[in-house]
Amino acid sequence: MKRIIMTLAAVLIAFAANAQQSLWGNGEIVSPEIHPDNTVTFRFQAPKAIRVQVTGDFLPTQKVEVPGYGTYDAPGMADLKEGPGGVWEFTSDPLASELYNYHFVVDGLETKDPNNAYLQRDIANLMNYFIIPGEKGDLYAVGDVPHGTVSRVWYHSNVLGMDRRLSVYTPAGYETSKEKYPVLYLLHGMGGDEEAWLCLGRTAEIMDNLIAKGLAKPMIIVMPNGNTKHQAAPGESAEGMFKPYNSGSFDTTYEAHFKDVIAFVDSRYRTIKKASGRAVAGLSMGGGHSFELSLNYPGTFDYVGLFSAGLGIRRDNGAGYPYPEFYENTDEKIDRLFANNPKLYYIAIGETDFLYDSNKALREKLDAKGYKYEYFESEGGHIWRNWRIYLTKFAQKIFK
Amino acid sequence: MKRIIMTLAAVLIAFAANAQQSLWGNGEIVSPEIHPDNTVTFRFQAPKAIRVQVTGDFLPTQKVEVPGYGTYDAPGMADLKEGPGGVWEFTSDPLASELYNYHFVVDGLETKDPNNAYLQRDIANLMNYFIIPGEKGDLYAVGDVPHGTVSRVWYHSNVLGMDRRLSVYTPAGYETSKEKYPVLYLLHGMGGDEEAWLCLGRTAEIMDNLIAKGLAKPMIIVMPNGNTKHQAAPGESAEGMFKPYNSGSFDTTYEAHFKDVIAFVDSRYRTIKKASGRAVAGLSMGGGHSFELSLNYPGTFDYVGLFSAGLGIRRDNGAGYPYPEFYENTDEKIDRLFANNPKLYYIAIGETDFLYDSNKALREKLDAKGYKYEYFESEGGHIWRNWRIYLTKFAQKIFK
Numbered sequence A, B: 001m002k003r004i005i006m007t008l009a010a011v012l013i014a015f016a017a018n019a020q021q022s023l024w025g026n027g028e029i030v031s032p033e034i035h036p037d038n039t040v041t042f043r044f045q046a047p048k049a050i051r052v053q054v055t056g057d058f059l060p061t062q063k064v065e066v067p068g069y070g071t072y073d074a075p076g077m078a079d080l081k082e083g084p085g086g087v088w089e090f091t092s093d094p095l096a097s098e099l100y101n102y103h104f105v106v107d108g109l110e111t112k113d114p115n116n117a118y119l120q121r122d123i124a125n126l127m128n129y130f131i132i133p134g135e136k137g138d139l140y141a142v143g144d145v146p147h148g149t150v151s152r153v154w155y156h157s158n159v160l161g162m163d164r165r166l167s168v169y170t171p172a173g174y175e176t177s178k179e180k181y182p183v184l185y186l187l188h189g190m191g192g193d194e195e196a197w198l199c200l201g202r203t204a205e206i207m208d209n210l211i212a213k214g215l216a217k218p219m220i221i222v223m224p225n226g227n228t229k230h231q232a233a234p235g236e237s238a239e240g241m242f243k244p245y246n247s248g249s250f251d252t253t254y255e256a257h258f259k260d261v262i263a264f265v266d267s268r269y270r271t272i273k274k275a276s277g278r279a280v281a282g283l284s285m286g287g288g289h290s291f292e293l294s295l296n297y298p299g300t301f302d303y304v305g306l307f308s309a310g311l312g313i314r315r316d317n318g319a320g321y322p323y324p325e326f327y328e329n330t331d332e333k334i335d336r337l338f339a340n341n342p343k344l345y346y347i348a349i350g351e352t353d354f355l356y357d358s359n360k361a362l363r364e365k366l367d368a369k370g371y372k373y374e375y376f377e378s379e380g381g382h383i384w385r386n387w388r389i390y391l392t393k394f395a396q397k398i399f400k
Helices: A002-018 A135-140 A203-212 A253-268 A285-296 A330-339 A356-369 A384-395 B002-018 B135-140 B203-212 B253-268 B285-296 B330-339 B356-369 B384-395
Strands: A040-045 A052-056 A062-065 A071-074 A076-079 A087-091 A098-106 A109-111 A119-122 A125-132 A149-157 A162-170 A183-187 A220-223 A278-283 A303-307 A344-350 A374-378 B040-045 B052-056 B062-065 B071-074 B076-079 B087-091 B098-106 B109-111 B119-122 B125-132 B149-157 B162-170 B183-187 B220-223 B278-283 B303-307 B344-350 B374-378
Touching: A040 A052, A040 A098, A098 A135, A098 A384, A109 B109, A125 A135, A135 A203, A135 A384, A149 A253, A162 A203, A162 A253, A183 A253, A183 A285, A203 A220, A203 A384, A220 A253, A253 A285, A278 A285, A278 A384, A285 A303, A285 A330, A303 A384, A330 A356, A344 A356, A344 A384, A374 A384, B040 B052, B040 B098, B098 B135, B098 B384, B125 B135, B135 B203, B135 B384, B149 B253, B162 B203, B162 B253, B183 B253, B183 B285, B203 B220, B203 B384, B220 B253, B253 B285, B278 B285, B278 B384, B285 B303, B285 B330, B303 B384, B330 B356, B344 B356, B344 B384, B374 B384
Parallel strands: A183 A220, A183 A278, A278 A303, A303 A344, A344 A374, B183 B220, B183 B278, B278 B303, B303 B344, B344 B374
Antiparallel strands: A040 A087, A052 A076, A052 A098, A062 A071, A098 A109, A098 A125, A119 A125, A149 A162, A149 B149, A162 A220, B040 B087, B052 B076, B052 B098, B062 B071, B098 B109, B098 B125, B119 B125, B149 B162, B162 B220
């Protein structure tokens, strides 16, 4: 018995040794603490600090004007109050159900919450997050439901001449079923990568929950990397651990290489290899890519989603681009697309999104020709909170 | 053309809006900067700070005595020097090739490096890391080689009556091959989970690199969750986003449920379904689990690896445990195991590991009976740096 106790003691000492950094300065502080009334208490231990603030999208936002492009929402800030042991504290108002980001500012120094191990990465920026339960939060949280498989897989692009990394969600039951599944190609925005829709978009959680409720069809979701100069997300290729930056592909190379993505997915997975089994959707730059793909791959996608789409960046004439044909004859391609009347052409954007006008211009063009599409306009701007909503709505409309 | 420029401007403004947090206080600072001579410059912008320090395992360690259990290595600290713009800087000595962890301490406040998006999580503790190229670093970095697939999959444990999450590495070529593959079951330590060997252990990078060099056989690596009270890593189950803590399973439930893991893997993957196609290895608690599994699943694993194994925690008599049979009659089980002479019984530990003595006791017991095993003793203690080395060595010895 003595031996057992001594050995357990040793294990605990080893734990203290291994985890010592996490024990410095935060002990057993709980932060954030989500209360039953959906108020949230933030705690931060900083005995020497003069001022401790918390900032994040859970606080009332301040509108920042961008001349010519409307406004965007900048996060508010709140002061924590110092209590015993130099533990500062702030409790929020009751919060609506949502996934929120935040960080602390200690005497002007931005710092993460050392008591919250949960971070999301947006380009080079790491943000703590928490989820308030309820209608949205329960969709974004891991449910007590059957879970799909999430894989990082590599494919070869003949067009780009490189191996590239994909994130793939296969729904619960895929591996044991003999059925063929439809595929949603889900594209990230500028600065994102194949991790963005999983991490910031909560795609696996949303789909597990929608499918379990019978609100969405079981589908494969393929999340490629939209930066054709890179093989994979930062740190995930032989390029090494570079500082993530705002790369993107607006030069026809993404559109040109996409046939390699579809060929790989159709060869690797049990897919429905026709338009009725394929959807493409994306946010911002990925919305622009989705627009281009819908025009340039006729008969490939019956369902198209433009989420805060980056339209109007491409030239109407592809001259000077590596694969000019992809940016030529837009209007004819739009006519061709809607002549095959796609089952769903979905346009969603926030009322304060700086891309609102270019999306409005597209809608007016489609309206003028009487082309059928669905439109959803949300509050807010060019933010992940909206893109999670658009995915949730779009996923319930496709393959039905 | 004007339209193009304006729209690109809009995209950049949007980027500034989205990424504003990352732009606060760090601008284009590069940290860490790894120089050709393997010195590393750390930079941190803190105009108001009085003292900025960096600490991590790249600095000479300080020995901390644990009475009765020897010493462990605590990280050293170095002072940064303030330069223009309130950017503090420290340049290290030339560093040996390795993966290193670090963080900053600003006026006593622990904080991450806002210019380094790369973090490893050890229990609840997030640590920045960087890799110095060379013999070890090149093994731990993503190589310009064919990459395996890394998946998070769910299986059902009949014994525990719950769905549980596994991390699985399948080597490059698995999906397109018709062959059957051997499986290494790789078990984490106390406080870890199914993410630990991938994140802290760099298992996918090590295996991609070893296999590409022909130094290891292509193999499937299965990384289960060793905490039988949990379905999955923190935040990855319906338990929600609890603060990661030092949970573990020393009560026979892990051993009892393991048949569910093997059955799932053999049903889901193209495996070699016999002892010659199975290895089990683990670190610390996972080393203890590997020891128990090797004793209690005769004829299942031809290759066993105990990395800094947590031995002697179990009772020699299982009385009082849910599945007492797993902890009964140890000596008879050891005799039975070595009577079938396993192809490899591998014991590795660091010379200052607090578990050194209990592993020495096992070696003496095996020596007394003339049972054959391989032993590797490294420098240092109970740390991931050693476990990456042990995996690298073990993976080259199995399935050959």
